[in-house]
Amino acid sequence: MSDCHTVRLGMHVYGCNHCHHQHYQFHSCGNRHCPNCGGLKREQWLQDRMSELLPTAYFHIVFTIPQQLRSLAMGNRKAVFKLLFEAGTYTLKTLGKDEKYLGGIPGIISVLHTNGQDLTFHPHVHCIVTGGGLSKEGKWITQKREKGNFLFPRRAMEKIFKGYFLAQLKALKTSENLKINNEKEFDKTIDEVQFIKWNVYAKAPFAGPEQIVEYLGRYTHKVAISTYRITKISDTEITFKYKDYRDKNQQKLITLSHAEFLRRFEQHILPKGFVKIRHSGFLSHQNKTKQNGWKVFVHN
Template structure:
């Protein structure tokens, strides 16, 4: 297992967050403040924890509770593993494709102040685009399914909203009696996807503006007027919107590996952080403008600006950043996947006997670091309580 990073986002928030909050009082949302507090408290005695002991060798350690906040870099690894275990049974023995739908910078400016409305529209428009073109008999002529994951950041923590979409390479015929596979190595035409996505998104954005669902501030304040808004969007109706189609995955296992990296990613991981003090934070980033050679660079941001950039990627409360559409929509996903497997001639999957085995209460998932034996919780301490002194602390999610 990789060691603990020398510097963590939590360290930056603990050392420099209080001064930043005072300097920006009245300009930080309650949701952003909660995220900062959760990350600061994560896996410390503030949240409590437990003492675990090995039944074989007697090794003991203290494990502090995690905050489980979806923006916390330390909590997303376990969350991703649990999510992937649940999704593994949904994978089909077909090619999978990866499409990326990106909003133009001019639209990203609007999204900055209207995250819930515009991000939701990004999800809907991209899913409808793929479903519509796939259903066209000139292309696939089938009903497809997709899993979409929202990312709002670029490598430098800038605001860069885009959706990563994973799509099985085929779909059900309109009558549901057969599986229609796409051509090997090719799913749908990117140019057609780009133009339909542009039209659907701009139409949806116009509706949001008409019903008063958008807010405008600063340099964009005049866009509240219908005429100014139409003028602002006019050039975007003629430009090519970026739809990126990556090569197909090597198989279902590669899909799982990819999803495990993307579904629960946060704006910056602890391993990208290099140094931080009251003046600046240094971190690694990739310069995608460089087409050849080493893209890895080091960026230094003023500490307050670093905190601000991280917090602009905090999602609205209750907003789902992973969504399933079409054949993979939650309501009928299991029944649909079972039918597709039958059409593909794949035998039904037997339940894993290890998964169905009885789980011993209070037994940890991670084995003993000394002998590999089962670790059991022998004592629990609550929020704010001091942990017992007889066991060395170990930073681990509980």
Template sequence: MRPALEVADIFRQSGAIFRQAHAEAISRAQRRVMSAIELCRTAALGAHLEQCDACGHQRISYDSCRNRHCPKCQSLARAQWLERRHAELLPRVEYFHVVFTLPESIAALAYQNKRVLYDILFRASAETLRTIAADPKHLGAEIGFLTILHTWGQNLLHHPHVHCVVPGGGISPDGERWIACRPGFFLPVRVLSRLFRRLFLDELCRAFDAGMLRFHGQLEPLHDARAFAAWLAPAARSEWVVYAKPPFGGAEHVLDYLGRYTHRVAISNNRLLAFDGRSVQFRWKDYRHESRQRCMTLTADQFIRRFLLHVLPDGFKRIRSYGWLANCHRADKLATCRRLLGVEAPAASPAEPGEDYRDRYQRLTGKSLRDCPVCGKGHMHRIEDMPGSLPRAPPGHHHAR
């Protein structure tokens, strides 16, 4: 069921004014995201006419933009990704959720250097987990895990952090044993936090020395090496937030969790409450006060600006795999894990011959896109294509005006 209010409605009504007011500040990537969301499921991108084989009801289905920042275009991509991950889960193994967060001062620099600092965030958090897990004082094993980048908080402000989903155990150094962690406990958070801070700051300093960082606005004085070192000093002394949540209940709960987190955008349409052309109201959870549900009101300009804070650089991978889940040796290492655990690989659900996106969506989610909305008995069949006014790009690319 279509929400009463969508991010696209706000962009269509206030996007032109926002572009004029911030013409010098909006990047090309942000402009493309705005255009994609505005045009998503409109005649501009094309459509097709469908007809029910039972009652004859006809409807026009507009094509989607397929942009990864669009709130309406993630459900099939999420379902397909989860299908692939299902085959990688290990039964009888606890899974843990570890979150690495950047301090507020570093986050300000990250916004001006997204590709460089987000890459460092991925590498430093991954190396922290692998190093501590390999230490015999803690686990003494090679681990594998998934890492997912989120750049927002519930209030849409810039809050870069990564969520890591980690099996509670790994392969022994000789490759002949599965070493499980203690029940309910993975790795010490304080040890993770201190190493993460050191690794991240070391890489950040190397990026500065290599001239890879850009400084604008209030951060412009940090071009000077002494000023940069003085600015970093408080972050080097503070405690960085690394949070380890309680273990998941089992492999099924891991998939449920991943389904909620992997293909999220900054805000979903169902959190929007009202838009009067000038201001936007939306729900948010206040995690500082026991996750209370609150209502926030922003001007349309503020809302669009906050949404665009989270547009990623083109081609940037926000979901990555490490250790024995890394792409280069995932199949062999997973086979070793299953052999050591004495478990079988799960059977893959076969794709049907001639399966299109609607069949695939129903197979993966159990929800039908074919059912007739009028009689509920028949199925909708495509009877005519209606090309749009804009050329279509292949899946995964962005649409521009």
């Protein structure tokens, strides 16, 4: 990434036959964690998602693990990130099957974020969820509320998400698929988090589904920070903008040493081959390829 857009990765030279002006275009690294790369892939992802939008309400749901579990997630990134996806999907599909709320399977697009605005480690999954869904027979079920201002009870989502996550986390420990330095500390942490409130953010997009797709598109093919947020780089420090959600979303500046900036950035480099964007429910890749899948419904 340090060689991105430099001569070390090579370049193309464009020249004008009339004025003989030359322009040097340095090659990009293509790394999915690079703040400079991913623009074309992002635009393609946005176009693909916009083309899949259906005439139904969409909701923005965010599943977050408690702060007490972040150190465990840091040491078991692949296992805990995978479980975070699974717990969120399980929660949405479980409530979707309930006749009170939908009575079918919704479409879900999940995107993993690991950072807060100040680059601290803060794993959470953003989900775009359809208000309508598909029945077992593959028939479309219209959203229950015409105004599209409610999907599932927030407290119910929090309870199911917490219960599933902790049950599976304990199963991973039993099967020795978790790296644990101190078993007593692990048990103490589990006892602590099972009696606290887990945060699940739930809201319908204010300006329609396009808004949340555009919002998530900023993070689908980049990690942690974009270059436009960096305001100053000195020989010893880096200053960048961040939004302080605890202080009425005010825009602030934070200055870190080079070493601290790199330490925080490194926390968000994903395990090799780990997929950070996943589709589930009737939007899963398996359902898309079925003959009676949702694409047939759209065209009919």
